[in-house]
Amino acid sequence: MSSIFTASIFMSALELGCIYALVALALFISFTILNIADLTTDGCFTLGCAVGAMVSLAGHPFLALIAAMVSGVCAGFVTAFLQTRLGVESILAGIIVNTGLYTINIAVMGFSSIANLFGCDTVFSLGKDTIGASFIGDWYKVVIVIAILLVIALLLWWFLGTTLGMSIRATGDNADMVKSSSINPTLTITVGLCIANSLTGLSGALIAQYQKSADINIGTGMVTIALASLIIGQTLIGNKGSIPRRILGTILGSILYRFIVAIALRLSVPAEALKLVSAIIVAVAIATPYVKRKLSLKKREFANYRGSARKEGV
Amino acid sequence: MLKLDNISKTFNPGTVNEKVALKNLSLDLADGDFATIVGSNGAGKSTMFNAIAGTFIVDEGNIYLDGEDITFKKEYVRSQDIGHLFQDPLKGTAPHMTIEENMALAYLRASHSTGKLFSRISAKDKAKFREQLSLLGMGLEDRMKQPVGLLSGGQRQALTLLMATFVTPKLLLLDEHTAALDPATAEKVLELTKSIVKERGITCLMVTHNMHQALEVGNRTLMMNAGNIVFDTSGEERAHLTVADLLDRFKIKAGEDLDNDRVLLS
Numbered sequence: 001m002s003s004i005f006t007a008s009i010f011m012s013a014l015e016l017g018c019i020y021a022l023v024a025l026a027l028f029i030s031f032t033i034l035n036i037a038d039l040t041t042d043g044c045f046t047l048g049c050a051v052g053a054m055v056s057l058a059g060h061p062f063l064a065l066i067a068a069m070v071s072g073v074c075a076g077f078v079t080a081f082l083q084t085r086l087g088v089e090s091i092l093a094g095i096i097v098n099t100g101l102y103t104i105n106i107a108v109m110g111f112s113s114i115a116n117l118f119g120c121d122t123v124f125s126l127g128k129d130t131i132g133a134s135f136i137g138d139w140y141k142v143v144i145v146i147a148i149l150l151v152i153a154l155l156l157w158w159f160l161g162t163t164l165g166m167s168i169r170a171t172g173d174n175a176d177m178v179k180s181s182s183i184n185p186t187l188t189i190t191v192g193l194c195i196a197n198s199l200t201g202l203s204g205a206l207i208a209q210y211q212k213s214a215d216i217n218i219g220t221g222m223v224t225i226a227l228a229s230l231i232i233g234q235t236l237i238g239n240k241g242s243i244p245r246r247i248l249g250t251i252l253g254s255i256l257y258r259f260i261v262a263i264a265l266r267l268s269v270p271a272e273a274l275k276l277v278s279a280i281i282v283a284v285a286i287a288t289p290y291v292k293r294k295l296s297l298k299k300r301e302f303a304n305y306r307g308s309a310r311k312e313g314v
Numbered sequence: 315m316l317k318l319d320n321i322s323k324t325f326n327p328g329t330v331n332e333k334v335a336l337k338n339l340s341l342d343l344a345d346g347d348f349a350t351i352v353g354s355n356g357a358g359k360s361t362m363f364n365a366i367a368g369t370f371i372v373d374e375g376n377i378y379l380d381g382e383d384i385t386f387k388k389e390y391v392r393s394q395d396i397g398h399l400f401q402d403p404l405k406g407t408a409p410h411m412t413i414e415e416n417m418a419l420a421y422l423r424a425s426h427s428t429g430k431l432f433s434r435i436s437a438k439d440k441a442k443f444r445e446q447l448s449l450l451g452m453g454l455e456d457r458m459k460q461p462v463g464l465l466s467g468g469q470r471q472a473l474t475l476l477m478a479t480f481v482t483p484k485l486l487l488l489d490e491h492t493a494a495l496d497p498a499t500a501e502k503v504l505e506l507t508k509s510i511v512k513e514r515g516i517t518c519l520m521v522t523h524n525m526h527q528a529l530e531v532g533n534r535t536l537m538m539n540a541g542n543i544v545f546d547t548s549g550e551e552r553a554h555l556t557v558a559d560l561l562d563r564f565k566i567k568a569g570e571d572l573d574n575d576r577v578l579l580s
Binding site: 185 | 390
């Protein structure tokens with residue numbers, strides 16, 4: 001049997017892992033740091049995808065990425081506005097925006113559920129013509145996505161150490177303390193969600209350019225997949241630790257998730273089953289620490305029972 | 315400095331759980347006053363603090379701080395001038411952030427106006443934090459990179475006190491801030507409080523359940539019952555009061571014994 005991994009599978013898993021790592025980082029901000037379950041993610045990913053595709057079709061592949069980020073900021077802002085100014089529960093706010101985005105996404109794609117990017121310039125096609133022609137060769141896509149991810153990760157690391165970034169972290173850590181430190185929680189939640197969703201939008205646009213297509217259902221289940229990556233990363237690196245370490249863990253988690261998917265596909269698991277697999281990964285990963293605690297307690301209880309039984313000479 | 319003008323607050327109005335927490339309460343606190351507050355459970359001590367800090371907006375009346383009407387100001391705006399410590403030492407710090415990061419957030423209150431939202435902790439800041447932490451005498455200055463969650467309750471409360479007074483507040487609210495600590499640590503935190511308040515001349519309100527402390531600490535003693543201040547003493551009169559006198563006064567004013575399972579007479 002030949003090896004499970006060919007170079008091209010390895011490469012595409014790495015590429016996808018780096019692109020989807022942006023969504024995982026978005027959830028790292030909203031879910032881990034701000035302690036908010038932001039369900040805007042699915043719709044926002046499609047929004048980034050749609051906006052990215054349309055602007056690329058108009059002939060601006062780089063502007064497409066920025067436009068997608070801006071659209072993500074808008075989606076995040078609406079979610080934040082609903083929960084901080086209008087008193088909508090955070091989960092509900094995300095669901096509402098997610099639902100509304102469906103119509104917006106269709107509208108962005110010109111009331112069509114699919115947009116095709118064949119033949120139009122993307123950052124990847126431009127990369128192929130420039131750096132792809134050098135010694136890098138087929139690895140040009142990997143280089144592009146890693147470069148983008150690196151810039152984002154460094155910016156995020158820098159930002160989370162600034163006063164505003166620290167205020168956002170404190171908002172998720174101890175809301176009481178934030179108010180009494182003269183920090184406006186409305187501001188920190190809004191900024192946090194805007195940044196998170198801008199990363200989701202960027203990821204969507206990159207996927208649109210990578211796959212040369214955008215479709216209305218591309219974001220379905222994205223929040224679960226990103227959560228799976230986040231949790232795999234936390235299991236690898238540990239939930240605690242410094243910010244750069246946790247950012248790195250999130251990225252590694254996303255890449256590892258894509259490798260798991262690639263292996264599954266190699267083993268002829270049907271592509272349709274992948275969403276179920278990621279749902280199971282998330283459920284198992286979140287449940288494991290809890291079950292472990294319960295089990296160790298049961299073990300002690302059982303040992304205690306046996307011990308007392310022995311004393312009584314049964 | 316602080317003026318409460320006939321403030322009232324009713325929780326859950328119009329329901330079976332209706333609770334009149336503050337009733338036409340008025341208080342005038344002079345600049346540099348350090349008043350202790352005693353009273354039964356449910357007398358409205360914490361509610362008064364929360365009203366001043368802005369956790370909720372009072373139903374009636376006005377609150378003035380340093381001559382400025384702050385009745386409708388938001389909590390995070392007021393906190394620029396008001397430090398608030400709670401009984402729970404976990405409330406005042408972010409457990410997953412390091413000591414220096416927590417201090418940097420407290421320091422925000424000073425640098426708010428200059429708009430330093432995108433600055434990181436500088437070496438100068440660190441030196442300042444280190445110097446402040448060393449005043450606590452708890453060795454925290456050598457643990458600045460550790461998350462606050464690793465500290466003991468007493469250390470966290472001392473840190474919170476430091477953070478609340480880092481930028482001298484106009485008013486400091488201490489809501490039984492030593493009650494959850496062991497006696498030795500409580501003593502230490504109280505000593506620290508007294509020295510900081512005295513040194514900076516901070517106007518301060520402190521809730522306590524220790525009757526002795528209520529008469530010893532500060533320059534004024536307030537007694538609360540059923541959402542109002544029933545007894546207010548300072549100066550010569552206060553100097554001659556004993557704990558027994560205080561309990562007697564309460565009985566006269568409130569028409570009942572000081573009903574509090576946590577009152578300490580020693």
